[in-house]
Amino acid sequence: MEAVTIHFAPKTGSEEEWNEAYARLADYFRSFRLHNRIRRTQLILETLRRAADAHEADPKRTPTAHAIEQARLMLREWLGQIYEGMELTESQIEGSGRLGFHLCDGPTRWPHFFIDRDNLPPDMAEAMRSAIRASGPRLQVSKMTPRAIDLGLFGDEEEDETDRRPFAFVRYFVLLLFVAAVLTAVYRLTIDK
Amino acid sequence: MGSRTAQLASHAGLPSVTTSRMRRATFFSFVFLGTVIGIWLLFLMLQVDGMAWYEVGIILVFIPLYYQLNVGFWTALIGVWIMNRAKPDPVDLFRTITKDDLDAPLHATTAIIIPVYNEDVTRVFEGLRAVYNSLNKTGKLEHFDFFILSDSDDSNKWIEEETGWLELCRQLNAFGRIFYRKRRTPINRKSGNVSDFCRRWGKRYRYMIVFDADSVMSGSLMVNMVRIMEKNPGVGILQTFPKQIGADTFLGRVMQFAQALYGPAFIAGLNYWQCGEANFWGHNAIIRLAPFIEYCALPPLPAKVPFGGHIMSHDFVEAALMRKAGYAVRLIPTDHGSYEEGPPTLIDMLKRDRRWCLGNMQHFWLLFARGWHPISRLNFFHGIMSYVSSPLWLIFLVLGTIMAGMGEGVMGQQASFAGQLLLLLTLMFIFLPKTVIVMDEVVTGRMFKPFRLRMLTAFSSLLDTLLFTFMAPVMMIFHSKFVMKTILGQGVSWVAQRRKLGSGIDWREPILTFGGTSILGVAWGVLAFFISSNFLLWISPVLLALVVAIPFAIMTSSNRSLQRFGLFLTPEELHPPPVLQALNQHLKEVKDRPKMQPEMEQRYGLIQVCLDPYVNGLHVSLLRRRKHPHHSREYFAYLAQKLVAQGPNSLSSKELVAVLYDQDSVTHLHYQLWSAADENLAPFWRLAIRQYNLVAPNPFTHLLAQKEVTA
Numbered sequence: 001m002e003a004v005t006i007h008f009a010p011k012t013g014s015e016e017e018w019n020e021a022y023a024r025l026a027d028y029f030r031s032f033r034l035h036n037r038i039r040r041t042q043l044i045l046e047t048l049r050r051a052a053d054a055h056e057a058d059p060k061r062t063p064t065a066h067a068i069e070q071a072r073l074m075l076r077e078w079l080g081q082i083y084e085g086m087e088l089t090e091s092q093i094e095g096s097g098r099l100g101f102h103l104c105d106g107p108t109r110w111p112h113f114f115i116d117r118d119n120l121p122p123d124m125a126e127a128m129r130s131a132i133r134a135s136g137p138r139l140q141v142s143k144m145t146p147r148a149i150d151l152g153l154f155g156d157e158e159e160d161e162t163d164r165r166p167f168a169f170v171r172y173f174v175l176l177l178f179v180a181a182v183l184t185a186v187y188r189l190t191i192d193k
Numbered sequence: 194m195g196s197r198t199a200q201l202a203s204h205a206g207l208p209s210v211t212t213s214r215m216r217r218a219t220f221f222s223f224v225f226l227g228t229v230i231g232i233w234l235l236f237l238m239l240q241v242d243g244m245a246w247y248e249v250g251i252i253l254v255f256i257p258l259y260y261q262l263n264v265g266f267w268t269a270l271i272g273v274w275i276m277n278r279a280k281p282d283p284v285d286l287f288r289t290i291t292k293d294d295l296d297a298p299l300h301a302t303t304a305i306i307i308p309v310y311n312e313d314v315t316r317v318f319e320g321l322r323a324v325y326n327s328l329n330k331t332g333k334l335e336h337f338d339f340f341i342l343s344d345s346d347d348s349n350k351w352i353e354e355e356t357g358w359l360e361l362c363r364q365l366n367a368f369g370r371i372f373y374r375k376r377r378t379p380i381n382r383k384s385g386n387v388s389d390f391c392r393r394w395g396k397r398y399r400y401m402i403v404f405d406a407d408s409v410m411s412g413s414l415m416v417n418m419v420r421i422m423e424k425n426p427g428v429g430i431l432q433t434f435p436k437q438i439g440a441d442t443f444l445g446r447v448m449q450f451a452q453a454l455y456g457p458a459f460i461a462g463l464n465y466w467q468c469g470e471a472n473f474w475g476h477n478a479i480i481r482l483a484p485f486i487e488y489c490a491l492p493p494l495p496a497k498v499p500f501g502g503h504i505m506s507h508d509f510v511e512a513a514l515m516r517k518a519g520y521a522v523r524l525i526p527t528d529h530g531s532y533e534e535g536p537p538t539l540i541d542m543l544k545r546d547r548r549w550c551l552g553n554m555q556h557f558w559l560l561f562a563r564g565w566h567p568i569s570r571l572n573f574f575h576g577i578m579s580y581v582s583s584p585l586w587l588i589f590l591v592l593g594t595i596m597a598g599m600g601e602g603v604m605g606q607q608a609s610f611a612g613q614l615l616l617l618l619t620l621m622f623i624f625l626p627k628t629v630i631v632m633d634e635v636v637t638g639r640m641f642k643p644f645r646l647r648m649l650t651a652f653s654s655l656l657d658t659l660l661f662t663f664m665a666p667v668m669m670i671f672h673s674k675f676v677m678k679t680i681l682g683q684g685v686s687w688v689a690q691r692r693k694l695g696s697g698i699d700w701r702e703p704i705l706t707f708g709g710t711s712i713l714g715v716a717w718g719v720l721a722f723f724i725s726s727n728f729l730l731w732i733s734p735v736l737l738a739l740v741v742a743i744p745f746a747i748m749t750s751s752n753r754s755l756q757r758f759g760l761f762l763t764p765e766e767l768h769p770p771p772v773l774q775a776l777n778q779h780l781k782e783v784k785d786r787p788k789m790q791p792e793m794e795q796r797y798g799l800i801q802v803c804l805d806p807y808v809n810g811l812h813v814s815l816l817r818r819r820k821h822p823h824h825s826r827e828y829f830a831y832l833a834q835k836l837v838a839q840g841p842n843s844l845s846s847k848e849l850v851a852v853l854y855d856q857d858s859v860t861h862l863h864y865q866l867w868s869a870a871d872e873n874l875a876p877f878w879r880l881a882i883r884q885y886n887l888v889a890p891n892p893f894t895h896l897l898a899q900k901e902v903t904a
Contacts, residue, residue, distance in 0.1 A: 020870070020871065024868075024882075026868065026881070027867075027882060027885070027886060028867050030886040031804060031805055031873055031885060031886055032649055032804055032807075033807075062870045064241075064363055064868055064869075064870055065868040065869070066869045066872070067868075068644075068864055069864070069868060079584045090813070091813060091856055091857060091860050092813075094810070094813070094860060095515035095809065095810040095811075095812075095813030095814045095856075095860060096805045096810060096813075096814045097805055097810070098809070098810035099807055099810035099814055101807075102807040102810070103359075103363065121577050130816070139353065143392070143486075143492055144388050144391050144392050144395070144486045146490040146491055146492035146493075147488070147490065147492065148492055149492055149562050149564075149704065150562055150563040150564065151495065151557065151558055151559070151561065151562045171215070172218060175218055176222075176224070179222050179225065179226055182226055182230075183226065183229060183230070184231075186230050186233060186234075187233070190237055190465070190607065190610065190611050190614070191237075191607075
């Protein structure tokens, strides 16, 4: 097995600071659900190298800040390449772009090509683009205007028609008689003779 | 639409006028008879030696109370009769669908809308999944779209809803079928949320099925409801009977049992006399959208909130407006396929009642308005009476106490006879419906076929009578308070309804809530003792319930719900239908997962949107770009810096929501947190960054069951 040599010698910043930057980057890339550790390590190293250069130019900021900024720039460039021509704003490319990678199951299907500007599988790019094309149903605006309710006393009632079924009068009369009979019976039962 | 009830748009779906009239004449004749007899007997009891002012008062409050008792009694009895009639109810809308209709394709588009406000996200989305899959099984899914309409102002819930929506769409392959909308300003609460949907998307759909956050409906019932609406163009709103499910506390299970056992009879009875002028209960109902949009927008009431202003209990008013516009509002008496959850404890029930009370009391404005159908007017009256009856009962008892204190008993043979008759009659009105319904269950096995279960049901019914006897006086006191508070102009805040007990019983809450009630019970008992032992005996059931309110509330909040003894069982508990089986299984899967640290669990949504690149991307994508972001740029930068350096507790919930509404701030926050040195981060974020990847292998499925993606 060949030995793996990692070249990373930042000219500025302490070892402790770069260790912290490394740990933060590791956590950050893990949050993309990249379970492929080799790809993750490659990304971390590439980002750290870019961050080292940036830190040399601006040592006031911490290596962690530079590292995350470089990760953001790399991601932006990569997403910009994929979503080119889709008329998205910068923040949309960042937000929707990341989401597109998740929606097309990128972390599982194309982990090796995450932030790889030189290798863009066409099916991955298309899957990411089509994932963010889906939008909500078209609005069909309608008016829903409250009508005033006339709170005046009662007034007109509904349109009831006369009961025209056979023997309507007789039926209602029988019902009335029944009610009257029961009331009379109760009255006679309870009233003192 | 003027101040007159319109002619019916179509008679299809509405019982004929003559049928409605005959039914109502019969029903209200019985109600009238029962009420008049009661009043007469009371008058005979009290009229000896003339009537004192308190005796006149007793009769006056007795009239509406006895009317209400009679309405319930006759509704239930007629319901039992309808359920046992050899031939089916001729006005049953299911009869309008023929076998050919069942095979015919659907032509209508239906939106299923779920308004949510700070609800349990897992329950909402797993409920939605169960409904979606159930519809899918009918083969008619393509005719339905789903809308989650959020008014949540809890930032955590908001993000959880977004991730829940995305993950559910991903798992079900339902992008373009399930939609999520968050309102920035929740104008007019739930009814405003529904109106907002109607204005934006209403024209796309012929029908809308309104859900509550905890509603579940089976696919077959929803498809049949659409078929019924198609076949009966005169129906504007079709309301189902939502059965309570999922209770795990003693009180919750008893309420669930009572509703399952007694509910169908009451629903059948209501359907008998309400006919085409039934009520809308706000959810688990299908609505014809065109007339709803045209006629059912709610105007504000005169006067200020709470008694005026925005109409809170919108459902009754929408039903009345729909009928006024000439469309029938029907109740569909089925006890399968439509479900909801109830409050778990007495305190939760009272909190809900406080809101409902205010909403129903507002209807007083509408009681005398022009143009309502008389039954719509009556529905308003019954709604008001469901709360006003409590202070009336209280006044009745107070006047009774004064009468006893004055040394007035029931004198004379005639008065004594009338009193005994009245007692018998009242007991009959209270207990006969339950007795008849239980007998019906024992004989027919409507709920359960095995005889043992029927017997257990009968025994459970006896026990629930005892429980309701203890509960009623407590409810009386609280409802009386609510009515008084409403009259005095105290509003209620809009809070999410608790549907599960969650972390167990907090003993302080019942003690603080019911302490005053118990003291009142003791004081009234002492007074009654000094008046007379007979009076104390007469009023003791009420006073005992008040005295033991605290232990009663604690005991009924317990998770020991006697299920293992086979008591208070419902068919849905014993043999859950497929839609509930799926829901229960998924909820269990989520519930059994190991929990995160409480601080992280409580703020998980916020952690996700700040740290997770995908959730952050989702949230930013769903936000609308603000027109003038530079106006508040500095303010948002200040809030974001505070959030990073001091943690989420340093911001108020409004400030948090404000930050999360700003696209640039949310994007920036993500990088700001990840790039900050440890010493510049609040301890909360240090912990979150370290633990985030460990606790969340997939943050999108944290709140949902993990299922294979549907092809």
